[in-house]
Amino acid sequence: MASYDAILSNRFxxxxxxxxxxxxxxxxxxxxxxxxxxxxxxxxxxxxxxxNIRGRGGAGFPAGIKWGFLPKxxxxxxxxxxxxxxxxxxxxxxxxxxxxxxxxxxGCIATMWAIGAHVTYIYVRCELVKSIRRLESAIAEAxxxxxxxxxxxxKDYPLEIHVHPGAGAYxxxxxxxxxxxxxxxxxxxxxxxxxxAIKGAFGQPTIVNNVETIASVPDILERGGKAxxxxxxxxxxxxxxxxxxxxxxxxxxxxxxxxxxxxxxxxELIYDFGGGMLHDDRPLKGVIPGGSSTPVLHPDHxxxxxxxxxxxxxxxxxxxxxxxxxxDTMRSIGTMLGTCCAIVMDTSVNMAEAARNLMKFxxxxxxxxxxxxxxxxxxxxxxxxxxGKGSATRADxxxxxxxxxxxxxxxxxxxxxxxAMPMLAFIRKYPQDFYDAVESGMGENTRLDDAVRxxxxxxxxx
Amino acid sequence: MTFSxxxxxxxxxxxxxxxxxxxxxACIPVLHLCQEQRGWVSPEVIDFVAGRLEMSSxxxxxxxxxxxxxxxxxxxxxxxxxxxxxxxxxRGAKTIQEHLERRLGCHVGGTSRDGKxxxxxxxxxxxxxxxxxxxxxxxxxxxxxxxxxxxxxxxxGVAPLxxxxxxxxxxxxxxxx
Numbered sequence: 298m299a300s301y302d303a304i305l306s307n308r309f310x311x312x313x314x315x316x317x318x319x320x321x322x323x324x325x326x327x328x329x330x331x332x333x334x335x336x337x338x339x340x341x342x343x344x345x346x347x348x349n350i351r352g353r354g355g356a357g358f359p360a361g362i363k364w365g366f367l368p369k370x371x372x373x374x375x376x377x378x379x380x381x382x383x384x385x386x387x388x389x390x391x392x393x394x395x396x397x398x399x400x401x402x403x404g405c406i407a408t409m410w411a412i413g414a415h416v417t418y419i420y421v422r423c424e425l426v427k428s429i430r431r432l433e434s435a436i437a438e439a440x441x442x443x444x445x446x447x448x449x450x451x452k453d454y455p456l457e458i459h460v461h462p463g464a465g466a467y468x469x470x471x472x473x474x475x476x477x478x479x480x481x482x483x484x485x486x487x488x489x490x491x492x493x494a495i496k497g498a499f500g501q502p503t504i505v506n507n508v509e510t511i512a513s514v515p516d517i518l519e520r521g522g523k524a525x526x527x528x529x530x531x532x533x534x535x536x537x538x539x540x541x542x543x544x545x546x547x548x549x550x551x552x553x554x555x556x557x558x559x560x561x562x563x564x565e566l567i568y569d570f571g572g573g574m575l576h577d578d579r580p581l582k583g584v585i586p587g588g589s590s591t592p593v594l595h596p597d598h599x600x601x602x603x604x605x606x607x608x609x610x611x612x613x614x615x616x617x618x619x620x621x622x623x624x625d626t627m628r629s630i631g632t633m634l635g636t637c638c639a640i641v642m643d644t645s646v647n648m649a650e651a652a653r654n655l656m657k658f659x660x661x662x663x664x665x666x667x668x669x670x671x672x673x674x675x676x677x678x679x680x681x682x683x684x685g686k687g688s689a690t691r692a693d694x695x696x697x698x699x700x701x702x703x704x705x706x707x708x709x710x711x712x713x714x715x716x717a718m719p720m721l722a723f724i725r726k727y728p729q730d731f732y733d734a735v736e737s738g739m740g741e742n743t744r745l746d747d748a749v750r751x752x753x754x755x756x757x758x759x
Numbered sequence: 760m761t762f763s764x765x766x767x768x769x770x771x772x773x774x775x776x777x778x779x780x781x782x783x784x785a786c787i788p789v790l791h792l793c794q795e796q797r798g799w800v801s802p803e804v805i806d807f808v809a810g811r812l813e814m815s816s817x818x819x820x821x822x823x824x825x826x827x828x829x830x831x832x833x834x835x836x837x838x839x840x841x842x843x844x845x846x847x848x849x850r851g852a853k854t855i856q857e858h859l860e861r862r863l864g865c866h867v868g869g870t871s872r873d874g875k876x877x878x879x880x881x882x883x884x885x886x887x888x889x890x891x892x893x894x895x896x897x898x899x900x901x902x903x904x905x906x907x908x909x910x911x912x913x914x915x916g917v918a919p920l921x922x923x924x925x926x927x928x929x930x931x932x933x934x935x936x
Contacts, residue, residue, distance in 0.1 A: 385844040385883040423791060423828050424840075424884050426897040459778045464787050464826030467882060481786030481812070483825040499780045546846040546887035553888040589845060589883075638887070640846050654845050658882055664825075746851040746891075747929075753851045753904040754928035 298569040299561075304516050304528070304540045305509070306556040309396045315431045317438035320399035326444055328515040332407040333450045336518070341411035345514065347522030349529075349538030351559075354379055354470070354507030355588060355635045357624030359536070364412055366494035367502050375503040376409050377479065377493075378419040378511055380428070381463055381470040384588035385658060386640040389542040390508035392554045394421070394428035397512075398435035404511035405458050406439075406449065407518060412504055416457050419508075420475050423462040432460050467662035471710045472505040474664065485664050486710035509542055516540075530560030530621055534608065537623040544638030548575040548645075548748055554638075560621035563594070567618070567641055575748060579643040583726065584618070586627060587635025589655050590715030592722030593648070594618070594632055602629075632722070645748040648727035649734040652720060653681040654745060659716040670713035673704040677720060684731065687738025694731045698724060762803035768792050772811065782812045786822055790829060799830035827882075834877040835870045837915055840894040843880050846887035851904070855891045856880070858905050858926045862912055862919075875915055 308314035308323050317325070332341055346361030367374060378401070382390040393401055405417045421429050436458050439445045449456045461479055463469050469478045473487035476498050497503025517525045517539070526538030537559050543566055546552045550572030557570070563584055567573070574581055583593045594617045602609035609629045612620050620626050627634040642651060660674040680697055683689040701717035708714075724731055734743075744750065764772065771792060775785040789812065793804045800823050809816040823829045830838075841856045856867065863871035863878055870877045886892045889901030893908075900911060905926065913919070 382885045383883055386846050386887050387883075388885040388887045388889075391885045422885070424881070424894060427899070462788055462791060463828075464790070464822075465828035466826050478787065479784060480781065481783035481814075481822065482818075483821050485825075499784070544888060546890060547849045552890070585845075640849070640887070642849060646849065651845060654843075654848055658844055661882060744853055745845070745848040746853050748849070749851045750854055750929045753854050754926075755904065755906075 299565070301540070301557045303556050305400075305513055305542065306392070306397075306554075308400070309392065314397050315395070315399070315435060317399060317435065317442060320397065325399045325515075326403055326439075328518045329403045329406040329444060330450050332518055333410055333452045333454065336410075338411045338413065341407060341518065344518055344522035345411070347526060348513075348517040349522075349526040349536045350510060350513055350517065351537050351624045352507055353509035353513070353541060353636070355384065355590070355633075357537075357634055360506060360510050363494065363506070364504060366492065367412055367504065368495065371413065371502040373499075373501045374412055374414040375498045375501055376405060376412060376414040376417040376511075377472075377475065377498055377503055377505045378405065378417060378508055379470060379472065379475055379505055380419055380421040380425075380508045381467075381475060382425070382508070383422055383467045383470055384590065384636055384638075385655065386546055386585060387544060387588045387636040387638040388546070389544045389554050389636065389638055391425055391428055392542065393508055393512050394425070395431050398428075398431045399439070400512045400515060401432070401508055402435050402439050402445075402458060404514040406444065406456060407514050408504070408506070408511055409456055410454065414504070415455050416459070418459050418461045418479055418498065420461050420463060420469070420479055422469075423464055429460055429462060436460065466664070467658075468664045468710070468712060471712065474710065475505065476503065483664075485666050486712075488709055513539060513541075528558045529623075530558045531623045531626070535623050535625050537625065541637060543570065543622075544636070545571040545641065546638070547641035548579070548643040549573065549641050550575055560623050560626075562619050562621055563639060564616075564618040566622070566639055571639075571641065574641070574643055576643065579645055579748060581618075581641065582644045582646055583642050583648065585640040585642075585719070586622065586632055587637050587639065589640065589658065590711075590719060591627070591633040591635040592631060592718050593726060594630070595726045598726070600630055633718075643748055646745060647734065647739060647743045648723050648730040649681065649684060650739050650743045650745055652723040653678070653685060653739070655719060656681055656716065659712065663712060663716075667708035667713065669704045669707040670716070673700050673713065674716050676700050677716070684734045685739035685743075687734075687736075687740070689735050691732060691735055694724060694728070694735065697731075760803060762793070762797060762801065762807045764793065764796060764807075768796060776812075783814055783818075786812055786814065786819065787826075790819075790823065794829060798836075799833050835875055837876045837896055838879060839876055840879050840881035840884070841867070842882070842884045842886070842890070842892055842894075844883040846883070847890040847892060850890035852891040854905070854926070855893065855903055855908060858908055859893075859912075861924060861926055862909070862917060871917060873917065875917060876912075 351357040469484040478484040704713040
């Protein structure tokens with residue numbers, strides 16, 4: 298197994314790294330001091346652009362370019378950190394906030410200086426109580442030490458960070474819904490344009506970035522953008538740089554969060570980091586690469602890129618598991634990198650049941666603004682329930698496809714696409730699971746926890 | 760019966776309002792504070808927040824009904840959220856929920872026989888690597904199995920379940936033994 302340097306996660310294993318003295322002893326705030334006292338905003342922006350950091354929240358938009366969308370003459374600019382981590386299967390940002398909150402605070406300081414903001418709001422789901430407490434105490438420590446406040450590091454540039462709790466809504470991870478929620482409204486997404494960089498929080502230009510993206514900024518500035526970018530295992534032409542956190546959950550021996558360069562393969566993630574399949578006699582059936590909205594991948598499916606000038610040609614004929622994980626490489630094989638947190642399913646899983654689980658989630662989380670999403674997600678659940686009862690026909694599987702196709706691209710935000718894409722992938726890649734369910738239903742016997750059920754009673758049985 | 764916050768909480772509200780350019784932006788955190796004190800978001804709480812933040816009651820109600828973490832009905836002193844999204848379900852969340860339901864004597868959405876615990880279903884709580892998990896009040900409890908759930912409920916003083924009512928391990932495993 299290849300070993301990689303812990304860069305972003307280098308303080309995760311240190312005792313009490315969430316306190317300022319310990320974090321500072323291990324390098325925290327060196328970069329923030331340098332950024333504020335010795336770098337111009339443009340220099341910082343150039344380094345972040347050179348770092349080729351693709352947004353870590355799921356969409357993979359280059360952060361450096363996003364920062365460039367801000368109007369030059371804005372009076373007030375806000376930085377908003379999206380810490381509404383709630384995509385099923387995703388649990389990486391929580392690690393940063395709980396284990397090393399000062400890295401995020403430091404990233405906010407450097408970023409605010411770079412984009413001309415004085416205030417950051419960190420929007421955290423209120424369920425993550427520990428993350429909120431750790432962040433609030435880290436901010437208080439930094440303020441007391443003079444790293445935030447009126448004259449951070451002695452510079453006449455006031456900086457403040459506030460933690461804003463959510464109240465339980467997946468949709469608030471969508472940036473414009475998050476902004477509405479921050480303003481005290483229902484978390485309903487806004488029409489774009491205008492994009493947040495032009496008109497965001499409280500009507501002012503706003504940069505919304507994911508926790509991991511901003512937590513990477515100190516490392517980028519410390520090493521230099523180009524050097525940080527070169528950590529990636531992907532060819533330079535993909536412009537997808539750096540190191541990132543990978544998560545893995547489901548049927549593997551050692552689920553968890555691991556750091557590795559951009560561009561390791563799913564096979565490496567599952568069999569090296571994840572310790573392999575949970576049961577040796579139950580092989581891999583499918584893997585959702587980056588949070589539940591990303592279409593599932595079948596291990597037997599191969600990359601098809603016969604033309605030599607295709608950027609995916611080097612992996613032509615190889616399994617989808619052997620494609621390096623990058624924003625564009627994953628898109629090329631019909632899925633998305635998303636949050637880079639994979640959900641692994643073994644042969645005990647009925648994919649129709651897995652799809653039903655996720656569709657129930659999306660139906661519950663649809664904000665209800667747009668009819669295709671509100672009604673479509675509920676309709677998908679209804680049809681899947683019919684299939685589950687054994688009272689459906691094969692035509693109902695086609696109906697699932699039809700509903701999904703009519704949801705995509707017809708709504709204000711991407712939640713409908715995030716519902717329809719995985720639904721379609723489940724049907725396209727595992728049609729037999731759906732047809733079998735049509736024949737015999739899914740019923741009580743189809744349990745997603747079949748693979749582990751006996752072990753849950755281990756102690757009771759003794 | 761009108762609702763009002765304690766004096767210390769009022770000071771926190773002032774501090775919260777000062778964080779934002781608009782008063783309304785404090786709505787979500789202020790509602791959290793009120794729920795902490797009252798136990799749930801009653802109609803009186805909604806009127807109070809509306810008055811305090813210069814919003815209309817219907818605006819505040821709209822916010823309350825949008826988000827899942829505001830209780831719109833009275834709940835027990837303890838709330839257990841059981842995560843049933845895919846990663847947890849793959850690792851046994853359904854079994855955990857079934858066991859909780861038996862032991863508490865209520866379905867998801869209900870309150871236990873003894874009135875000590877309200878059981879609710881959660882969507883992904885970002886603990887997928889440590890599945891299955893539940894959130895008990897403010898705390899996450901991860902890597903659960905039936906025995907750990909029992910220990911958790913014992914601590915809350917929930918009565919044990921007679922042996923004949925206990926959830927049984929899957930039958931096919933017994934055959935193997």
